[in-house]
Amino acid sequence: MDLLSNLALGFGVASSLANLAFCLIGVLLGTLIGVLPGIGATATIAMLLPITFQLEPVSSLIMLAGIYYGAQYGGSTTAILINMPGESSSAVTAIDGYQMARKGRAGTALAVAAIGSFFAGSVATFLVAIFAPPLTAIALEFGAAEYFSLMVMGLVMSVALAHGSVLKALAMVVLGLLLGMVGTDVYTGAPRFTLGMTQFADGLNFVAVAVGVFGIAEILRNLEDEHDREVMTRNITRLFPTRDEFRQMVGPVLRGTGVGSVLGILPGGGAILAAFASYTVEKKLSKHPEEFGKGALAGVAGPESANNAGAQTSFIPLLTLGIPANPVMALMIGAMIIQGIVPGPNVVSEQPELFWGIIASMWIGNLMLVVLNLPLIGLWVKLLTVPYYVLFPIIMAMCSIGVYSVNSNPYDLFAVAFFGLLGYVMSKLRCEPAPLLLGFVLGPLLEENLRRAMILSRGDPTTFVTRPISAGLLVLSLAILVLVFLPQIRKRRDEVFTESDA
Amino acid sequence: MTASKLIGALFAATILTAPAFAQGYPERQITMVVPFAAGGPTDTVARLVAERMSEDLGQQIVVENVGGAGGTLGAGRVAKAEADGYTVLLHHIGMATSATLYRNLAYDTLNAFDYVGLVTEVPMVVTARQDFEPADFPAFVEYVKANADSLTLANAGIGAASHLCGMLLMQALEAPLVTVPYKGTGPAMTDLLGGQVDIMCDQTTNTTQQIKGGTIKAYAVTTPERLDLFPDLPTAAESGFEAMQFGIWHGIYTPKGTPPEVNQRLSESLQKALADEGVTKAMADLGTAPSPAADATPEALKAKLEAEIARWKPVIEAAGVYAD
Amino acid sequence: MSTKPKDDTDIAAGLLLMAAAGFFGWQSLGLEMGTSIRMGPGYFPMVLSGLLFILGAVILFKAFGRPDDEPFGRIAWRGILFILPAPIFFGLTVRGLGFVPALFITTLIASQASVRMRPLAALVLAVAVTVLATLVFSYGLGLPFRRFGPWLPL
Missing domain, CATH: 1.10.287 (Helix Hairpins)
Known part of the structure; x- marks a missing residue:
């Protein structure tokens, strides 16, 4: 069989001693840098990219891929331990992961994240190997109308992210959408909401916003009353999940893997939705939706699996089309070009060792990650025993470096301070940061694709319902909306009835 | 990492306030500002030459990506940097077009910089979706002229290579196509591959692999001569569109007031780097070639910048688009 | 009430x-x-x-017409006063002062946000963070930061 011989070729390339070593170095470096607060996968790769230039093409890409998974995993670790997501996907992990950590279940949360990621990564790797070409064809069917409908679905899902008032969550999404508009308008070049600062011409930096509304707001909350702050470390029960917890995570991991694999294929924004979508699914299916936002295991297992599966399958458009699905992939393309490989549809046939070598190394990298990180969990959890007043100056120093390193733009650091304040005020007003962040990520995509779809259809709004994929997504969104609101309406009606009875 | 490097750094720090002398230049690490994100085509070009130039200069050239606002943020930073030869800028054609596209630039393009030399000029290719009807470039011209208002033209955002080329194409053909802007080449190319848009004119850097893979159709190149890469593709000039000659040229600049000896030293080093086999090969893979030694000089770059500002001003003003 | x-x-x-x-x-x-x-x-x-x-x-x-079940609580004024200026300071000075002094002072500012931090401990912490970060980011990863900037009359 073709697939088997191809995979054999790939594993042959990837398991050479040198390549194994580079994969290990990549995973290790990625984890170590990615685990620093405020430094996510993009910043990590941007920092480590030049190191790989001296290597052979295959080795360098294997190492880069390793850095990518490592950084992503490291980012989840900081999201769980100190509520400091460095990437949009780990923002979802932060919601319940951090709550678990606060309840002394940091070890469990980290283990669940590691195991879920590994499983999802393995499955998605094989999906990439088997289905790369046909899946690419589907991804190309996605035009502006389809992306718009997909983003609408994402927004509908965002309601489920809220564990408090739905109304406030909606307001946060809209505020996020508006913040996402900051910068130069793609269509006319007009600057919007930049207050005359060209430094914001390309929009607000995601890491600055995420670090501000999640991490810094959390530091400020902890500084409110230092005398009776809850000590996380006191009540750590155990590091590894119990048999029961393993049983609980099977479903979320499987579903997360599915959701993530599918959305990861779509270039330009699909993967961003993966973690959010999985969270929504889990909350909807859970028997205890009230636990979400307060440390639900499924709220970590699902999104982490989805996010890792999406990370794998986002290699599909890169390898088969030469098109980057996210900023990290764009960096990978740069790395490939420097190595003399121009990514495109021919890479598979012209450089089979490279193509299959990378695919095989993905799985090896994931394996290394889980092997490395399960023992490290104890160490990470120990980190929580560091007194908080020692920890947070370090956090501030690291996130200053991390945010600055991406674009060397001091205004990104000013944005960190501003969003830190905003995040703190929001938390005081019981508004949640996750919906805001989702809106922020989706805002530009939503508007861009809406406007593009209207241009392409010559101003005919029926384009959203006459194109089958788009129509399907909209129907799905409607169904989700009904599912979310139906119980509430029913409850309200019951309340009305009981009141009138009284 | 080593003690000598540390001493070097301390030493470098001590002479920072002293006026820059060209003797013994360079004595410390040089920063090459690339006004775009890491991993993009401009960054790639920069890293290629920076590596070879470092070998020749005996000092490391570190690439710093200062992205934002169509490259004007990075250029602005270099304009304000010390004119000691330790901060240089690698920018492309955007240096010339931004002088018109941005009506309130923080620097005066013609008076804020000194020149080192041209690096490369990347050719453009007129492409269309795979199943686009016309068979060759003359037929393409006919077809586009006849169906202008129903055809769509993708570009990667205001000021991008594809935007500039699109403007030229529409003016040359006198065909006002429906322009569809994207944020970057990636999504624009995806939609061209998927047949969601009809036409795009972009750099070989972005199109070569797709053309060779047969996933998009190529019609013409914008170079004076045919390319070795695509010997069968005619030039636009062959069909009488002389105005459609242009490429994405890259140049290296220093802040105004840099000692001429320093610019000269950098220029020599650039010429050596461009003559390097590895660089030539890497550029060939991207569908371009290093600029000849005669162009890798301060004079040539200065002349190019002035000519290009004058050339694009009317084109941009006629299109009436501005990026501020 | x-x-x-x-x-x-x-x-x-x-x-x-x-x-x-x-x-x-x-x-x-x-x-x-x-x-x-x-x-x-x-x-x-x-x-x-x-x-x-x-x-x-x-x-x-x-x-209106509903009680506030979770009132405002305390506000971390000291935190706001010291935490938020830290990244701003880093942004303003990293190019002028250079990476090393900018990071040192940034850490020092941030550490003042806690009442528990003693001056000597803050100093030790800032030195440790600066040394480690310089080794990792500047020497190890070769990030294009100037270690000491042009503002310093060294």
Whole structure:
């Protein structure tokens, strides 16, 4: 069989001693840098990219891929331990992961994240190997109308992210959408909401916003009353999940893997939705939706699996089309070009060792990650025993470096301070940061694709319902909306009835 | 990492306030500002030459990506940097077009910089979706002229290579196509591959692999001569569109007031780097070639910048688009 | 206490959201609206501002007649005073002073946010963070930061 011989070729390339070593170095470096607060996968790769230039093409890409998974995993670790997501996907992990950590279940949360990621990564790797070409064809069917409908679905899902008032969550999404508009308008070049600062011409930096509304707001909350702050470390029960917890995570991991694999294929924004979508699914299916936002295991297992599966399958458009699905992939393309490989549809046939070598190394990298990180969990959890007043100056120093390193733009650091304040005020007003962040990520995509779809259809709004994929997504969104609101309406009606009875 | 490097750094720090002398230049690490994100085509070009130039200069050239606002943020930073030869800028054609596209630039393009030399000029290719009807470039011209208002033209955002080329194409053909802007080449190319848009004119850097893979159709190149890469593709000039000659040229600049000896030293080093086999090969893979030694000089770059500002001003003003 | 219960937190949230909507709406006024076929840069933001304003108003409205079950609590003034300026300071000085001094002072500023931090401990911490970060980022990863900037008369 073709697939088997191809995979054999790939594993042959990837398991050479040198390549194994580079994969290990990549995973290790990625984890170590990615685990620093405020430094996510993009910043990590941007920092480590030049190191790989001296290597052979295959080795360098294997190492880069390793850095990518490592950084992503490291980012989840900081999201769980100190509520400091460095990437949009780990923002979802932060919601319940951090709550678990606060309840002394940091070890469990980290283990669940590691195991879920590994499983999802393995499955998605094989999906990439088997289905790369046909899946690419589907991804190309996605035009502006389809992306718009997909983003609408994402927004509908965002309601489920809220564990408090739905109304406030909606307001946060809209505020996020508006913040996402900051910068130069793609269509006319007009600057919007930049207050005359060209430094914001390309929009607000995601890491600055995420670090501000999640991490810094959390530091400020902890500084409110230092005398009776809850000590996380006191009540750590155990590091590894119990048999029961393993049983609980099977479903979320499987579903997360599915959701993530599918959305990861779509270039330009699909993967961003993966973690959010999985969270929504889990909350909807859970028997205890009230636990979400307060440390639900499924709220970590699902999104982490989805996010890792999406990370794998986002290699599909890169390898088969030469098109980057996210900023990290764009960096990978740069790395490939420097190595003399121009990514495109021919890479598979012209450089089979490279193509299959990378695919095989993905799985090896994931394996290394889980092997490395399960023992490290104890160490990470120990980190929580560091007194908080020692920890947070370090956090501030690291996130200053991390945010600055991406674009060397001091205004990104000013944005960190501003969003830190905003995040703190929001938390005081019981508004949640996750919906805001989702809106922020989706805002530009939503508007861009809406406007593009209207241009392409010559101003005919029926384009959203006459194109089958788009129509399907909209129907799905409607169904989700009904599912979310139906119980509430029913409850309200019951309340009305009981009141009138009284 | 080593003690000598540390001493070097301390030493470098001590002479920072002293006026820059060209003797013994360079004595410390040089920063090459690339006004775009890491991993993009401009960054790639920069890293290629920076590596070879470092070998020749005996000092490391570190690439710093200062992205934002169509490259004007990075250029602005270099304009304000010390004119000691330790901060240089690698920018492309955007240096010339931004002088018109941005009506309130923080620097005066013609008076804020000194020149080192041209690096490369990347050719453009007129492409269309795979199943686009016309068979060759003359037929393409006919077809586009006849169906202008129903055809769509993708570009990667205001000021991008594809935007500039699109403007030229529409003016040359006198065909006002429906322009569809994207944020970057990636999504624009995806939609061209998927047949969601009809036409795009972009750099070989972005199109070569797709053309060779047969996933998009190529019609013409914008170079004076045919390319070795695509010997069968005619030039636009062959069909009488002389105005459609242009490429994405890259140049290296220093802040105004840099000692001429320093610019000269950098220029020599650039010429050596461009003559390097590895660089030539890497550029060939991207569908371009290093600029000849005669162009890798301060004079040539200065002349190019002035000519290009004058050339694009009317084109941009006629299109009436501005990026501020 | 007032006679009628009201949720002060939500009143503040509603007012703040309405203010934000006002800001974005006001800024959108200067942008071209366009038509729904070819939407201008102001179209979408205007629609969103309107929506945000309505949501803010509803939150405000619903806050009356309901007690505040989780009041404001303390505010971390000292934290705000020291934590927020830290990244700003780093941004302002990393190029002028250079990476090493900028990071050192940034850490020192941030460490002042806690009342528990003793001066000597803060100094030790700042030195340790600076040394480690310089080794890792500047020497190890070769990030293009100048270690000591032109402002220093070294």
